[in-house]
Amino acid sequence: MxxxxxxxxxxxxxxxxxxxxxxxxxxxxxxxxxxxxxxxxxxxxxxxxxxxxxxxxxxxxxxxxxxxxxxxxxxxxKEGLTTIMQRREDEIITMQKLSRKIVEQLQQITRPETATEISSFSIIQGRANIYARVGKLIQESTKTIYIVTTVEDILRMYHTAIPEKIKMCKQNKGDVRILTWTNSENLLPLVNRLNASETRIGKLPSKSRMIVEEGNQLIMSGSIKESMDLNDDNDSIMYTNSSEMINNMYSLCTHLWKKAKSIELLM
Incomplete structure (x- = not known):
């Protein structure tokens, strides 16, 4: 590029x-x-x-x-981009001031639903939306999370808010484990800069993405394009809280994790 x-x-x-x-x-x-x-x-x-x-x-x-x-x-x-960022910050402050009132009003017109144990599935399209959902999952977790994905996906994540979300998760006693694969020693420091709890290098079953939180949430996608475009709208994921799928994928990630090598030993 x-x-x-x-x-x-x-x-x-x-x-x-x-x-x-x-x-x-x-x-x-x-x-x-x-x-x-x-x-x-x-x-x-x-x-x-x-x-x-x-x-x-x-x-x-x-x-x-x-x-x-x-x-x-x-x-x-520098001046031009700073102007745009300041405008965005002002917009966020305005939304924060309005959000509480809007939430209260929306709750008044929301139809109450009975709690259900039925598993939910949703499809999320577009990399910006995907990384926002991944970041939310990481930030709110206090459990073990596996991030099993391609090295290109890891490099893209560094340019999002995910590194800050990982830091928050670790502060909340969560455990973020990154597993990826690369033959290039030059890429190892770039992979490691996400500062996960631990990062390992090992063979992956496919060029797909899998983020699973122990007993709680699962994000999966098919084969991922290698482009560094953070706005690729063709990228998509499936998100679910299905206990069966979560437990199966968590077991798979645990198995892959045990077979992989710590990145510290390879650098």
Missing amino acids: SIHEELTTALSYFGLEKTDAMVYLGLLQMGSVTVGTMSAKLDIDRGKAYRSLNKLRNLGLITTTFSNPTICKAIEP
């Missing part, structure tokens, strides 16, 4: 779509230019260019003049 592709993926977390990222990166490289020059050099339709410029200006990433022709210029990256 080229640096431009990596930056385009990273900027998507700040609300930039592919064309927006292309325009912003292009302006950083070109400096102050007219819209016509910018769209020609980047081979972007002028209509799309104007739409992206309006969006980038509203985000605080560029400035444009009122002159004819219009001159556009990228804001310094």
Whole structure:
């Protein structure tokens, strides 16, 4: 993956779509230019260019003049991205202030249901949603959790909130065990930086993802794409509280764990 592709993926977390990222990166490289020059050099339709410029200006990433022709210029990256983060922080504070009242109102119109022992299953689509669910499972647990997945999946998790969730789980006396496989010694330090309770390297039954909490929750997926795109909407998982499935997968993970080697011995 080229640096431009990596930056385009990273900027998507700040609300930039592919064309927006292309325009912003292009302006950083070109400096102050007219819209016509910018769209020609980047081979972007002028209509799309104007739409992206309006969006980038509203985000605080560029400035444009009122002159004819219009001159556009990228804001310094640190300043621009900080502006976006501050706006997001303000939105979160607003949601936190409103959430208690909204929850109370929603509970008033929610139909009460009798507790049931029937197992539930749900499908979650999109990597952002998947990692959010994995993080929630880890953060709230005080038990043993196995994370059995590909090394690419582990490397992607480092760029999410999951490392902080693992830290919270360990503070709550939880035990997070990561099991993955790689032939590359260079990747071992990168895998280890999630700071799980323990990390082991061993053969996996498939290139799939399995996160299981002892006696409580299970997350599973089929074969995972190796791309580092954190916004891949084609990735999906199954989430369940089925006791039978949880116990079977927990036993499998325990078996795989015993056969694996501690990463500390391989580094």
